[in-house]
Amino acid sequence: MQAISLQFYQIAVVGIALFMIYAGMQKFLRRGAGQSFLKLAVRIIVWGGMATVALFPEFTNILATFIGLQGNINAVILIGFLLVFLMIFKILSVVERIEQDITRLTRKEAMKDTRIPHENNRL
Numbered sequence: 001m002q003a004i005s006l007q008f009y010q011i012a013v014v015g016i017a018l019f020m021i022y023a024g025m026q027k028f029l030r031r032g033a034g035q036s037f038l039k040l041a042v043r044i045i046v047w048g049g050m051a052t053v054a055l056f057p058e059f060t061n062i063l064a065t066f067i068g069l070q071g072n073i074n075a076v077i078l079i080g081f082l083l084v085f086l087m088i089f090k091i092l093s094v095v096e097r098i099e100q101d102i103t104r105l106t107r108k109e110a111m112k113d114t115r116i117p118h119e120n121n122r123l
Contacts, residue, residue, distance in 0.1 A: 010055060017054075020043065021043060024040050024047075028040040
């Protein structure tokens, strides 16, 4: 039986990927704000893909042949694509949270405006 030798970056990427998938599942199961099955599935696919590429670097050659790309730069391109996708996903989450905050503030201010005349009638 042959022992598998892992590099530090492989262990780090797999650890981060597992943590991100776990965090996404927790948010989804707790029904966190803005969480949907689609977001969970995308998170699992992206981070699962990152872990797969880290553990099995030769997979990029198979993928490159399938897509039609050649050369060792494939891993760099794939990882770059995944990182850009992650940044877009994070920005989308921040925008959704800001929209929720704006909605909450607008409702709060609207309630203040409706309470003032009502409270003056009591006096």
